[in-house]
Amino acid sequence: MYKIGIVGGGIIGCAIAYFLGKLGESSIILFEKSYLSSGATGRCGGGIRQQWSSRENVRLAKRSVKFFERFEEELGVDIEYRQGGYLLLAFNEKEVEQFERNVQMQRNEGLNVEVLTKREVKKRYPFINTNGLKMATFCQKDGHANPHKATFAFANAAKDFGIKIYTREEVLDIQKERGNYRIITNKGEYICEVLVNAAGPWSKEIGKMMGVELPTESFRHQIFVTEPVEYFFPFMAISFSKNFYMRQTLHGNFIMGQGDKDEKPGINRNVTFRFEKEMAKKMVFFFPFLNELRVLRHWSGEYNMSPDAQPILGAKGNFFYAVGFSGHGFMLAPAVGEAIAELILFGKTLHSDISHLNLDRFKGKLEIERNVV
Numbered sequence: 001m002y003k004i005g006i007v008g009g010g011i012i013g014c015a016i017a018y019f020l021g022k023l024g025e026s027s028i029i030l031f032e033k034s035y036l037s038s039g040a041t042g043r044c045g046g047g048i049r050q051q052w053s054s055r056e057n058v059r060l061a062k063r064s065v066k067f068f069e070r071f072e073e074e075l076g077v078d079i080e081y082r083q084g085g086y087l088l089l090a091f092n093e094k095e096v097e098q099f100e101r102n103v104q105m106q107r108n109e110g111l112n113v114e115v116l117t118k119r120e121v122k123k124r125y126p127f128i129n130t131n132g133l134k135m136a137t138f139c140q141k142d143g144h145a146n147p148h149k150a151t152f153a154f155a156n157a158a159k160d161f162g163i164k165i166y167t168r169e170e171v172l173d174i175q176k177e178r179g180n181y182r183i184i185t186n187k188g189e190y191i192c193e194v195l196v197n198a199a200g201p202w203s204k205e206i207g208k209m210m211g212v213e214l215p216t217e218s219f220r221h222q223i224f225v226t227e228p229v230e231y232f233f234p235f236m237a238i239s240f241s242k243n244f245y246m247r248q249t250l251h252g253n254f255i256m257g258q259g260d261k262d263e264k265p266g267i268n269r270n271v272t273f274r275f276e277k278e279m280a281k282k283m284v285f286f287f288p289f290l291n292e293l294r295v296l297r298h299w300s301g302e303y304n305m306s307p308d309a310q311p312i313l314g315a316k317g318n319f320f321y322a323v324g325f326s327g328h329g330f331m332l333a334p335a336v337g338e339a340i341a342e343l344i345l346f347g348k349t350l351h352s353d354i355s356h357l358n359l360d361r362f363k364g365k366l367e368i369e370r371n372v373v
């Protein structure tokens, strides 16, 4: 018998386990059907940004950045975290208006965001082709980190608190039993008082086992990495209208991806030559220095989308959910892990207000997050 069962060994499940342990709870069992960070987390771009269009996302990202800044000190692991900034590029008037609204809200939230003219971008980053650019925004405190290292750091620290983490153990069914949950896996059966759905791309299936309809859908996102060159590009560049993001790892490789509006919902981990061709052509146009580089590896993962592209966080009784991260779950994990742990143990959150992010919001008018690729 355990107090808490967690389904999912991605960054979210491992962060929740860590914060529960930190708050003194160790009667916890986490199930991961494959290896830790095998889901969306280990396939992601590692970007950590606070420049969002929705206030909720800005607040969660800000809280997370505070944690990332002291991650190494608190967990003793270097996760290659760097605050090299995020450059958001606007290419049309509609986007300019949206960025201006965003910056006003972001500054009201205490974020230090610069607004750059095309000329300023050109001067600061002469290696970017600014053809068609209208303006840009930049936040130096944004950055990136290594998602595998972050997940393993949370998981290992959770284990040090006495939390059980079982990999290669798939949750097949969950049954309610006298106020508790019976978790049936491919290896055995366990009883828990509380259950947490941190199953990422499989969030809907776990919800169904509990009789809770989660409005999430998973979509393939492809991404590739080039051979390494000298490190000179410390920030992440992103465009929503041109549909790309790119960063350079500390080892020198460039990682880049784009969304595809023609993707059908479901899990599909194949990769396509079309993606490689489109991506390479577009990126060489905006970043001509890439022309010399070869693609090393190309893979795909999932965005677990919610209808408004904001995470779905909350509980129905003793069933807690942290799902629907819509392409930004890695960066939000510290704030979300902390908030869900507090919600489970205290019945309320102490540091982040997530009350607008629960399932009830889908009964009303939605505020769609615009800053998503």
Ligand SMILES: Cc1cc2nc3c(=O)[nH]c(=O)nc-3n(C[C@H](O)[C@H](O)[C@H](O)COP(=O)(O)OP(=O)(O)OC[C@H]3O[C@@H](n4cnc5c(N)ncnc54)[C@H](O)[C@@H]3O)c2cc1C
Residues within 6 Å of the ligand: 007, 008, 009, 010, 011, 012, 013, 031, 032, 033, 034, 035, 036, 037, 038, 039, 040, 041, 042, 043, 044, 045, 046, 047, 048, 169, 170, 171, 172, 198, 199, 200, 201, 202, 221, 222, 223, 257, 300, 301, 302, 303, 304, 322, 323, 325, 326, 327, 328, 329, 330, 331, 332
């Ligand atoms: C190409 C790409 C780029 C991205 N870039 C960024 C980025 O730059 N910044 C950012 O913040 N986010 C990014 N994301 C999104 C980010 O990866 C996700 O939002 C985040 O990793 C979600 O974490 P998670 O723990 O919820 O899900 P996951 O990492 O998918 O973890 C869920 C885990 O649950 C396990 N599981 C599922 N069902 C079961 C079961 N029945 N039994 C046991 N285990 C189960 C799975 O195996 C999986 O490991 C990107 C995603 C992709 C695909």
